[in-house]
Amino acid sequence: MFSKKFGQIFSKSTSKTDVKSNGEALNVAEIEELIKESLTHYISDNFPQGVLAVCQQFSVTQNNKLKKNVIINLIMPFVCQGELDLLAQTLTEHLACKVKIKVELAIKPVRQFSLGKAQESSGQGRVANIIAIASGKGGVGKSTTTVNLAYALMAEGARVGILDADIYGPSIPSMLGLKDEKPSSNDGKLMTPLYAKGLSAMSIGFLVDEADATVWRGPMASTAFNQLLNETDWPALDYLLIDMPPGTGDIQLTLAQKVPVAAAVIVTTPQDIALIDAVKGIAMFDKVKVPVLGIIENMSYHLCENCGHQSHIFGEAGGKHMAEDQETVLLGQLPLDIAIRQDADFGESDIIENSAGEIANHYRKIARNVSAQLFLQCDNASPLTATITTRT
Secondary structure, three states: OHHHHHHHHHHHOOOOOOEOOOOOEOOHHHHHHHHHHHHHHOOOOOOOOOOOOOOOEEEEEEOOOOOOOEEEEEEEOOOOHHHHHHHHHHHHHHHOOOEEEEEEEOOOOOOOOOOOHHHHHOOOOOEEEEEEEEOOOOOOOHHHHHHHHHHHHHHOOOOEEEEEOOOOOOOHHHHOOOOOOOOEEOOOOOEEOEEEOOEEEEEHHHOOOOOOOOOOOHHHHHHHHHHHHHOEOOOOEEEEEEEOOOOOOHHHHHHHHHOOOOEEEEEEOOOHHHHHHHHHHHHHHHHOOOOEEEEEEOOOOEEOOOOOOEEOOOOOOHHHHHHHHOOOOEEEEOOOOHHHHHHHHHOOOHHHHOOOOHHHHHHHHHHHHHHHHHHHHHOOOOOOOOOOOOOO
């Protein structure tokens, strides 16, 4: 895909390589011109108008010791390192010199808000964007997806936290390997989040013994959740993912209304009954004016370890058809893989341990899609945002 696109781009660029027609090597300015043209014409779902249309700063430098090495420096509003690494490989092939793309993130809030008064007085409240990860029903792998999505965003360079809003069945502590851990406090007012491989986390599961049943009515659960959000000493975060309780009842509506959520992501399986409930989840967020970035189809297929055959155990392309019907985006499809289940059970992360592995690549691609769609759909700086002109 990349080679074909860049073949077209470089044919437009008079098919220059590392030497001119007279045999002289291209200088830095000429290489920069070719790179700029390539980044301008490169089109993908996350770059519908090219890379430079969303890039906040662009520069090209050449390693003085290694004349063949070129470094492209970009400041970007969403995570995209994985995609641009592939782009750099293609540039390397066409320019016949080593090209590396370094991405610095400048992720800004798409919805202005502040956290609790206690955090404001202590200089906290530096969470840029809150994203709700929701499902219409339980059992679709929402919490597992939330954890792996958080790790994938981190692998792409973002600062990430998780807030476990599943008051009745908190599973995030076990999935992060923080079972039986308790939060502390530096000032007696705010709780210090726990950390798992650099990921900040807070959950009612850190405060209540897992053997104790949390028997709360809706208002009590909502109050507890708000305290977890507003009375946690969150560090500076680009994204705070909220693992929402399954369903679309009173507590979900209350949480969606009280929490300054920038956008939501719906997790489902291809199974018809799961899709029906997922549609209800989209309708719920629509009622409370929270944009839905798209759908993650979990357990999309089982890949045979022996022959590589894909078995669609829970149905095929259900998430894709649902995204089309609801006029939203299919953010990605995840396989039914025993390694994902094992990591969740043992509090480990293949994304951290093997960031270039197949499972990690699935989640990192979804992470890039979520981050990009948040910017493209919700940020006023997006090149897709309509502009209003007045005639005098």
